[in-house]
Each structure stands twice: as structure tokens, then as C-alpha cells.
Amino acid sequence: MATQAHAHDHPPVANQSSRIDARLLGIYFFIGSEVMLFGSFFSIYFFDRVVVAGGEAWPPEGFELPVYVALLNTIILVTSSFSMHWALQSVKRSNRSGLIAGLTLTFMLGLTFLLIQITEYLRLGFGPSTNAFGSTFYGLTSLHGAHVFVGLNLLLYALIRSVRGHYGPEPEKHLGVEIPGIYWHFVDVMWIVVYTTVYVI
Numbered sequence: 001m002a003t004q005a006h007a008h009d010h011p012p013v014a015n016q017s018s019r020i021d022a023r024l025l026g027i028y029f030f031i032g033s034e035v036m037l038f039g040s041f042f043s044i045y046f047f048d049r050v051v052v053a054g055g056e057a058w059p060p061e062g063f064e065l066p067v068y069v070a071l072l073n074t075i076i077l078v079t080s081s082f083s084m085h086w087a088l089q090s091v092k093r094s095n096r097s098g099l100i101a102g103l104t105l106t107f108m109l110g111l112t113f114l115l116i117q118i119t120e121y122l123r124l125g126f127g128p129s130t131n132a133f134g135s136t137f138y139g140l141t142s143l144h145g146a147h148v149f150v151g152l153n154l155l156l157y158a159l160i161r162s163v164r165g166h167y168g169p170e171p172e173k174h175l176g177v178e179i180p181g182i183y184w185h186f187v188d189v190m191w192i193v194v195y196t197t198v199y200v201i
Contacts, residue, residue, distance in 0.1 A: 021172070027179050031186050034147070038190055041140050042197065048132040059133050066120055070199045073113050074191065080109035081188045084181045091167050091174045099167065099177065103159040106184065110152050117145050137198060144187070144194050151187050154180035 049058050059065060087102025121138075128138035158180050161167065167174045 045136040067199050080106045094169045107155045
């Protein structure tokens with residue numbers, strides 16, 4: 001009887017798949033929800049462009065976007081994906097200096113991207129309340145900027161832990177690098193979509 005009573009002191013161990021870690025599955029589901037969030041913003045953008053603009057020029061006359069600055073930002077963010085990959089490969093090979101260097105470079109590139117975007121906002125000459133174009137432009141780019149900010153916090157946390165020697169080559173010991181890396185790659189891909197939609201098309 002005592003053994004049975006003790007058995008009910010704690011909940012049973014949850015079933016886990018042997019193919020994928022529950023934390024990795026969680027980040028993939030989270031990214032799926034984020035894709036739907038961005039999808040709703042893109043839907044609003046194209047609705048305004050097709051229906052609200054009514055066949056007129058888009059962006060409207062007098063609205064000029066810094067396409068080349070945005071292209072520079074795109075190059076910066078794509079480069080940060082390679083440095084993030086370098087960091088993850090380094091920890092898998094027990095290369096701690098490569099891990100720290102990769103995370104540091106990724107963080108600095110992401111911070112540079114965000115600072116350029118903020119500077120761009122200050123020089124545009126229109127705001128989110130100016131018209132439909134302003135609302136959708138700021139909506140999409142600031143949504144992405146918020147994700148970059150979250151990613152920078154994840155990278156900083158991973159960098160601090162890597163300096164303290166918390167990661168190792170074993171799969172379960174470098175999830176703290178892999179999960180922020182997956183999120184960061186998602187942020188990079190979404191920026192390419194945002195850049196193409198807003199600045200190119």
C-alpha cells in the first residue's frame with residue numbers, strides 16, 4: 001500500500017518521441033504559429049495594395065523607400081545566418097572559441113540590422129498613420145524588427161552561457177544554441193520575404 005501511495009506522488013513521465021526532442025518540436029510549432037502571424041500581415045498588405053490603392057501607384061506618389069539600404073540590411077542578415085551556422089557547427093565539434101566567435105558575430109550583425117532599421121524609420125518622412133501604405137509598411141517591418149529584438153536576446157543569453165562553458169558536443173548539451181539558431185534562421189528567411197514584398201515587388 002505504501003508503495004502504491006508513493007507511486008502517485010508524482011505525475012507519470014510524458015511519452016516522448018525518440019526521433020525528435022520535445023524542445024525542438026516546440027520551437028517548430030512556435031515558428032509555424034509565427035508564419036501564420038506574418039501571413040495575416042501580408043494578407044493585409046496585399047489587400048491594401050490591390051483594393052485600397054485601387055490601381056494607383058504603390059508606393060503612392062511622393063513615397064520613396066531606401067531600397068539600397070534595405071538591400072544592405074538583407075546582406076547583413078543573410079550573413080548572420082552563416083555565422084549562426086558556424087557557431088552551431090563549432091559547438092558540435094567542441095570548438096568553444098568558434099562557438100563564442102560565431103554567436104558574437106551573429107549578435108553584432110543582428111544589432112547592426114536593427115540599428116539601421118531604426119535609423120531608416122527616422123529618415124522616411126512618413127509614419128504609420130499617414131495612409132494605408134504607411135500603416136502596412138510599418139506593420140510588416142516593425143513586426144519583423146520585434147522578432148529580431150527577441151532573437152538578439154536569445155543570442156545574448158546563449159553567448160553568455162557559452163562563455164561560461166555550458167555547452168558541449170552532445171545533442172542534448174547544445175540545444176541552447178540550436179534552438180536560438182533555428183529561430184534566427186526563421187527571422188532571416190522572413191526578412192527576405194518582407195524585403196522582396198515591400199521593397200522589390
